[in-house]
Amino acid sequence: MRAFTYERAKSPAEAAAAAASAPGARFIAGGTNLLDLMKLEIETPRRLIDVNGLDLDKVEKTSDGGLRIGALVRNTDLAAHERVRRDYGVLSRALLAGASGQLRNKATTAGNLLQRTRCPYFYDTAQPCNKRQPGSGCSAIGGASRSLAVVGSSQACIATHPSDMAVAMRVLDATVETVAADGRTRQIPIADFHRLPGDTPNVETALAPGELITAVILPKPIGGRHAYHKVRDRASYAFALVSVAAVIQRDGSGRVAFGGVAHRPWRVEAAEAGLPRGATAVTDRVFAGAKPTAENRFKLRLAERTLAGVLAETRA
Amino acid sequence: MKIEFEISRRGLLTASAATVAATAAPLNAEPQDADAPVLAKVSLKVNGKDHDLELDTRTTLLDALREHLRLTGTKKGCDHGQCGACTVIVDGRRINACLTLAVMHEGAKVTTIEGLGTPRDLHPMQAAFVKHDGYQCGYCTPGQICSAVAVLDEIKAGVPSHVTADLGARPEVSPAELRERMSGNICRCGAYSNIVDAITEVAGSRA
Numbered sequence: 054m055r056a057f058t059y060e061r062a063k064s065p066a067e068a069a070a071a072a073a074s075a076p077g078a079r080f081i082a083g084g085t086n087l088l089d090l091m092k093l094e095i096e097t098p099r100r101l102i103d104v105n106g107l108d109l110d111k112v113e114k115t116s117d118g119g120l121r122i123g124a125l126v127r128n129t130d131l132a133a134h135e136r137v138r139r140d141y142g143v144l145s146r147a148l149l150a151g152a153s154g155q156l157r158n159k160a161t162t163a164g165n166l167l168q169r170t171r172c173p174y175f176y177d178t179a180q181p182c183n184k185r186q187p188g189s190g191c192s193a194i195g196g197a198s199r200s201l202a203v204v205g206s207s208q209a210c211i212a213t214h215p216s217d218m219a220v221a222m223r224v225l226d227a228t229v230e231t232v233a234a235d236g237r238t239r240q241i242p243i244a245d246f247h248r249l250p251g252d253t254p255n256v257e258t259a260l261a262p263g264e265l266i267t268a269v270i271l272p273k274p275i276g277g278r279h280a281y282h283k284v285r286d287r288a289s290y291a292f293a294l295v296s297v298a299a300v301i302q303r304d305g306s307g308r309v310a311f312g313g314v315a316h317r318p319w320r321v322e323a324a325e326a327g328l329p330r331g332a333t334a335v336t337d338r339v340f341a342g343a344k345p346t347a348e349n350r351f352k353l354r355l356a357e358r359t360l361a362g363v364l365a366e367t368r369a
Numbered sequence: 370m371k372i373e374f375e376i377s378r379r380g381l382l383t384a385s386a387a388t389v390a391a392t393a394a395p396l397n398a399e400p401q402d403a404d405a406p407v408l409a410k411v412s413l414k415v416n417g418k419d420h421d422l423e424l425d426t427r428t429t430l431l432d433a434l435r436e437h438l439r440l441t442g443t444k445k446g447c448d449h450g451q452c453g454a455c456t457v458i459v460d461g462r463r464i465n466a467c468l469t470l471a472v473m474h475e476g477a478k479v480t481t482i483e484g485l486g487t488p489r490d491l492h493p494m495q496a497a498f499v500k501h502d503g504y505q506c507g508y509c510t511p512g513q514i515c516s517a518v519a520v521l522d523e524i525k526a527g528v529p530s531h532v533t534a535d536l537g538a539r540p541e542v543s544p545a546e547l548r549e550r551m552s553g554n555i556c557r558c559g560a561y562s563n564i565v566d567a568i569t570e571v572a573g574s575r576a
Contacts, residue, residue: 054427055404056403056404056405056406056407056425056426056427057407057426058426059407059426059470059472081470081473084468084469084470084473085465085468085469088429088468088469088470089450089468092448092449099403101426103472103473105473129462129523129528132528132529133526133527133528133529138529138536138537139536139537142536145529145536146531146536149529149530149533150531152553153453153552153553153554154463154516154519154520154523154530154550154551154552155450155453155456155464155465155516155553156450156465156468156553158462158463158464159464159468288549288552289531289549289552290552290553
């Protein structure tokens, strides 16, 4: 690990200004992903700004009946929160499907959104990777790609976003609230928050340098049956091969997003009109532009069958 | 060919030495070497005892416990949060001590395996692991026991898990719940079924 200076942030705006003024600065909250990457020298911050002391760890009701989740709310606390369990079950389920109890006790809401891919070539510093070292090439294309993206990928990168929580946030139409270095706040719809890889897979989110997430806001509850199904190589504590987050209404209409298949949570709203007709009608459209590799082509059938399982459960 | 190789190798060695000589002086002269360790102070309350430490900012909580406080009961397995051997309880919650920095825990209360019980006065969970043979080599055991103690507190507090059928109901102590909740603690000897038996017994005696 490279040496770094360490400081505790005093306010969100000060933290954003400090991070923007130093190119090698990083915020640290839970640290469960950042420290892992620092040990491997994939991340080499010169300055760590600890935001844990900021007053961003509350879950509060919003004036329109939604929920404002502070950036520092731990994954365990969010999953266990009474209102989240009752009104946003898909979010509780997604959180509980991710990581281990120890990690969920540390990992934060904002950090979960910002976690980096687990593409094996991103982690292997001896291999080219456009995300880790822009312009060096993509070792995953033509390499071991079983766990990687089938849709929305580019010639530069076929990495997936590893989060379960973010897939549920996408289906719930969450909004990410931030503060920038100049003190201005803004709200970014979750649909616009994570980027597709394109030619710059190293740029993963819509955040500007130094911009700090302060909260994630959920609109008022939409009712319906909530489900999160995650398919993985072992029963617990593994990343998704495919996951499905869904909210299905009594009349068969609903919303659905997929995890483990793309560089961001993958949702095609136009395909949701097909939900009353069954899984195939939806996945045919959701994965219309898919470019799977020989090794991960199975994810397309797996996504269809996982959605079929979700629909059977939510209509039972 | 051999001679050419010898020459080029010697040439390379000479060039390397020159590079070292050229760069070493200014680096040593520079007062703010970018790679020089940065020290910071932190106070921890470990197993009820206060400690004031001055540490390299890079020091993980795990290394602070093992290398600085000589509490070697907490184990380093993967050092990447994948095995759970480093599990300790910080302010009442189990965490991976390898994936957090000591300086991030100013004033925190840390409980390690040494703080749960002693050989003469075992914690009920330690006694149950002995009784049920919840280990073979024992390397993962301190992490398993710290995790298990916290798992029962989490169930008691109503924290649901991936296998909890009804998010609206209180979670129960069942083998399925314990297996899921303990999935962050890997045991290469495969003592899992006995570990579940040990935790189940402690949960039953508490109820």
